[in-house]
Amino acid sequence: MAAKTLFEKIWDAHVVRTEPDGTTLLYVDRQLVHEVTSPQAFESLKLAGRKPRRPGATLAVPDHNVPTTDRKLGIADPISAKQIQTLEENCRDFGITIFGMNDSRQGIVHVIGPEQGFTLPGMTIVCGDSHTSTHGAFGALAFGIGTSEVEHVLATQCLIQNRPRTMEIRVEGKLSERCSAKDVILAIIGKIGTAGGTGYVIEYTGSVIRALTMEGRMTLCNMSIEGGARAGMVAPDDKTASYIKGRPMAPAGHLWEQAVKAWQALPTDSGAKYDQTVELKAEQIAPQVTWGTSPGMVTGVDGKVPDPKAMPDEKSKQSTERALEYMGLTPNTPITQITIDKVFIGSCTNSRIEDLRLAASFVKGKTVAKSVHAMVVPGSGLVKQQAEQEGLDKIFKDAGFEWREAGCSMCLAMNADVLLPGERCASTSNRNFEGRQGAGGRTHLVSPIMAVAAAVEGHFVDIRNWK
């Protein structure tokens, strides 16, 4: 048998039929649904008199619009409230399982999938959300789709797809102390650019990736889309199986044994070919900070804000100038001299228990700078519970952080958590686009411990030699 990559094995196992031009009807094992990208899909389904083919293969949760303050008070914004109510009605009408806003299991869709054991290796998983790539951390083929495709999957449990190309991103060596998966993925995007992965599915390989925890792998795969790739994947191993075992929706008993055996056959065969390979050395990755309005506009914390005059061509010069104007930054300013107003620890990139544990360990005994407003938004109700059992909430609150309810929150500011015009934020989220965290707001993407240090000092610091 020909040697195959992880991607090829999963793709081939999900082909229902192929058109002469290669267009494939691909079977979808699981779909996740949230309130923002689904109402129009359900509406069309109703209008066409169609029913979901496998309602039990879909899990829904409201996350984008939910308030992170006291939920007993309901949702102040009537339009947000209506969208969440619509999701609940649609799930009821179509027999789809939903974790409602007041369910302790509610959380960010890409946090709860893995947390519940809904996400499994070898699966095809979709969601009307570009950060669906997160689930690739388990060795699944997971990618974001539009609303019309959400409807398509509901109606047919399939999608019409073109086979993407494969890109291996190999990270070898040993990461510097206090450098994390977030720094690795930001460095990767800095290298390949925000369109470098367009048309590809990325498989992350190498000693650094193998050494990452499942949470780290999720952070890594989460931002694949920021490099243009719809999906990023990591081959499943013992860590993957240990993470999944015993979770509420994970297979159990003889099905578990059978599944684990199948997962062992998933990793890329030796001799299998990728369409492209990119290599990075871990030793060259410093803690990363974005300075611009696209995730590829990134540098090490020991670097400086770039000078548009030094750009190789007119287009990069223009986009750099525009980004610096928006960000209110002067060329050649050392990154560590950039002062901040807000800190956001959360999002589907960095809001899992391990992120919070690590961040808390750096906060202990310290105080948020007077000039800074800082908040922690756990990724799910269960992450929040776990953190509270471990006393992490107390550590954060004692230091001056706000401790909130679970949701997407200030990653995209669809709820009340918003940056004001001109405010500068150190954020553990995934996008630093203009206005992403609020119109006129300025976002710097960093790892959780970089965010914590910035909160305490009021400006970015090199976490490698902090305290």
Add this chain to the structure above:
Amino acid sequence: MQSFTTHTGLVAPLDRVNVDTDQIIPKQFLKTIKRTGLSEGLFYDWRRKKDGSQDPEFFLNQPRYKNATILLTRDNFGCGSSREHAPWALLDQGFRCVIAPSFADIFYNNCFQNGILPIVLKADDVQALFKGAAKEGYQLTVDLAAQTVAASGGATYRFDIDPFRKDCLYKGLDAIGLSLQHASAIAAYEKQRISDAPWLFTDLTAR
């Protein structure tokens, strides 16, 4: 879905790279449960000055582009969020075609679901079209069957498109209807798969 055969229309140039879907339509417009009326949010922040007033410099605020139906732009258009609200907003504004040297995958795909034709042309060709679009009233004719973009009295550019996508867009086919024609193949796939990988079929039951 509206079919796309040939289209002649006014060109509006947006000379920026990496235009993300957060710029095409910001978050506050994603709270809707409808697909219509989204042109109000199209490039909402870019249309305005810092004080909130309309920026007369922004291309869509200029009377000459009021009736534009072809958007001309640069690399990696539509990157970022998967929100289909982006093509919905473009369509609601009247755009039927977007021309760029490259597109982000999800946006590209979402266009086809909505009767919008995204056309990839070589960067040099796009540059030539930008030069042409400097002239007021610059129009292009797009012929999907022939896979060409033609400037009146000017050059003709050929573009590539997957045959399947082309056919669906040309005929305005309902993609779900097409897949449902293969219901028996889907059922056969499921039957085999349940036996090979039964743990994938432990479905949730809604309470």
